[in-house]
Amino acid sequence: MSGLQVGAKEEVWHAGERAVQTRFGSRAKMALIGPKFIRAEMPDQHRQFFGLLPLVFLGGQDLTGRLWATALFGDSGFISSPAPNELAIAAQFNPLDPLANQWVLGQQLGLLGLEPQTRRRNRVNGVLIGDVTDRLTLRVEQSFGNCPKYIQQRSAVPNPAYGNGCKADFTRFTERHSRWLASSDTCFIASRFADRDSGGGLKGANRGVDMSHRGGMPGFVRMLDERTLLIPDYAGNNFFNTLGNLQTDSSAGLLFPLFEQGHLLHLTGQAEVIWPTESEPAPMGTGAVIRFVLERGRLVEQAMPSVWQRQSFSPYNPVLRVE
Numbered sequence: 001m002s003g004l005q006v007g008a009k010e011e012v013w014h015a016g017e018r019a020v021q022t023r024f025g026s027r028a029k030m031a032l033i034g035p036k037f038i039r040a041e042m043p044d045q046h047r048q049f050f051g052l053l054p055l056v057f058l059g060g061q062d063l064t065g066r067l068w069a070t071a072l073f074g075d076s077g078f079i080s081s082p083a084p085n086e087l088a089i090a091a092q093f094n095p096l097d098p099l100a101n102q103w104v105l106g107q108q109l110g111l112l113g114l115e116p117q118t119r120r121r122n123r124v125n126g127v128l129i130g131d132v133t134d135r136l137t138l139r140v141e142q143s144f145g146n147c148p149k150y151i152q153q154r155s156a157v158p159n160p161a162y163g164n165g166c167k168a169d170f171t172r173f174t175e176r177h178s179r180w181l182a183s184s185d186t187c188f189i190a191s192r193f194a195d196r197d198s199g200g201g202l203k204g205a206n207r208g209v210d211m212s213h214r215g216g217m218p219g220f221v222r223m224l225d226e227r228t229l230l231i232p233d234y235a236g237n238n239f240f241n242t243l244g245n246l247q248t249d250s251s252a253g254l255l256f257p258l259f260e261q262g263h264l265l266h267l268t269g270q271a272e273v274i275w276p277t278e279s280e281p282a283p284m285g286t287g288a289v290i291r292f293v294l295e296r297g298r299l300v301e302q303a304m305p306s307v308w309q310r311q312s313f314s315p316y317n318p319v320l321r322v323e
Contacts, residue, residue, distance in 0.1 A: 012038040012142075014193050017244030023275075024287060026238040034239075040085065042143045046122045047081035050113045054078075054156070054306070056089065059110040059190025059211035059253060062102040066268045066296070069190040069211065069255035070099050072136075073305050079113075082137075087111070087124055089136045096167040096300045098266050103132040110190060110211035111138065112146075116308060117155060119148035125208050141208065147237055149316040150215030152185050156306035159262040165302030172226040173294065180258055180265065181223055185313070186215045187231070189290070190253035191245035191271075210241040217317050227294045229254075232286040233273075234318060243288060246273050252292060259308035262301075269295040286318075 012034040013021065021027040042050075050056070055073045062068060072091040080088050093100050107128045114121040122145045126138040173181070192209045214221075214231055222230040233243060246252065252271035257264055274289045 014244065014248070016193060016247035017240050019247055020240040020243045021238065024238065024240070030238060037144050039143045041140055042081060042084050042087070042124065044084075046113075046124075046143060046145070047084065047087075049115070049120065049122055050079045050081060050087060050124075052076055053113050053115060055114075055304075057112040057114060057188050057211055057213075057255065058099075059112075059188075059192075059209050060099055060102070060107060061192070061209070061251075062099060063104070065251075067190050067192060067209070067251045067253035068098045068266055068268050069188045069253040070097055070266060071255065071257065071264060071304070085140045086129075087126070087138045087140060089138075090134070091136070093134075094165075094300065094303055096165060096298075096303065097264075098268070098298050103128060103136065105129065105132065108192070108209045109136070109138060110209040112188065112211040112213060114151065114213065116151065116153060119151040119153060119314070121146045121148065121151065121213060123211065125210060146213070148314070149236060150234060150314045151213065152215060152313055153311040154259060154308040155311055156308050159302065159305055159307045161262060161302045162305045163302065165263075165300055167301075168299045170297045170299070171294065173223060173297075177265070177297075177299075178223055181221055181229070181256065183218050184221060184256050184258075185218050185310070185317075186213070186257065186259070187221060188213055188255040188257075189231070189242055189271075190255075191242045192249050192251060193245045194249060210245055212242045215314060215317070217313065217319070220317075224291075227269075229292045229294075230274075231290040231292060233288045233290060234286055234316075242290070243273050246271055246290070252290075254292060257304065257308075259304075259310070262304040262307045264300045264303040266298045266300070267292070267294055268297070269293050 111124045125142040130137040254267040
């Protein structure tokens with residue numbers, strides 16, 4: 001979505017989102033629904049929800065312009081909302097994180113709050129304001145909820161190895177990465193939109209970063225080769241934030257939390273949407289597939305203060321076809 005302020009009679013969807021909504025026949029419906037669900041400030045229940053979380057997923061760009069997806073951690077209460085249009089995160093930033101020391105005033109961020117125990121999630125998009133030394137304060141430009149589809153239920157226990165981690169950078173997937181990706185049931189994707197037609201580029205008023213969740217049965221993300229992944233886009237809320245963003249900007253950041261090990265696998269690169277055709281239909285349960293090509297990756301071991309044990313799969317997960 002764009003960074004435009006939201007109002008009852010304003011268009012909340014940018015050109016890329018509108019194009020995808022039109023492709024799937026939901027454009028007229030979304031034109032009516034958007035202004036009702038996309039807000040320029042957080043409702044009280046969302047403010048309270050973020051205040052209870054021990055982690056938040058975040059998408060942003062580094063100082064070179066590369067998009068990354070990551071997670072920030074703390075005790076319950078480390079996220080607060082001083083006002084309906086502000087969200088503050090008092091996090092201990094991991095120096096190994098690809099976005100460490102990359103924060104600048106005016107930077108666009110996309111946040112996703114997710115509670116694995118209840119499968120509840122809410123999102124906030126906005127811009128950094130104030131001191132960014134030991135906390136991030138976001139001026140909210142868009143606040144909206146998401147459905148619980150494809151979220152696996154998990155419970156947390158302390159990670160005894162937390163803080164003893166190291167990082168490893170790479171530009172090709174190894175056999176170790178392949179095993180982890182093949183067993184993953186969750187990933188997060190950061191994407192962005194900039195209204196270049198208005199001459200604004202990434203510094204224009206009509207721009208923003210979205211942070212989205214993707215989930216499925218283990219193996220739902222497929223590796224084609226040592227640099228390429230295929231990510232199915234299962235039916236969701238018809239907002240098409242990520243697919244719409246990728247129509248205008250191919251940059252993307254992926255995060256694969258290795259929940260049981262406590263590691264974070266960060267990827268940045270280029271992505272495109274592969275639309276189904278009569279000769280090549282989309283995989284079962286999807287309307288499109290995202291093809292991601294790796295440019296850089298970073299594995300940060302023992303980055304999570306808790307390890308998360310899976311309790312149950314989402315009842316919405318499509319059963320994967322064995323080929």
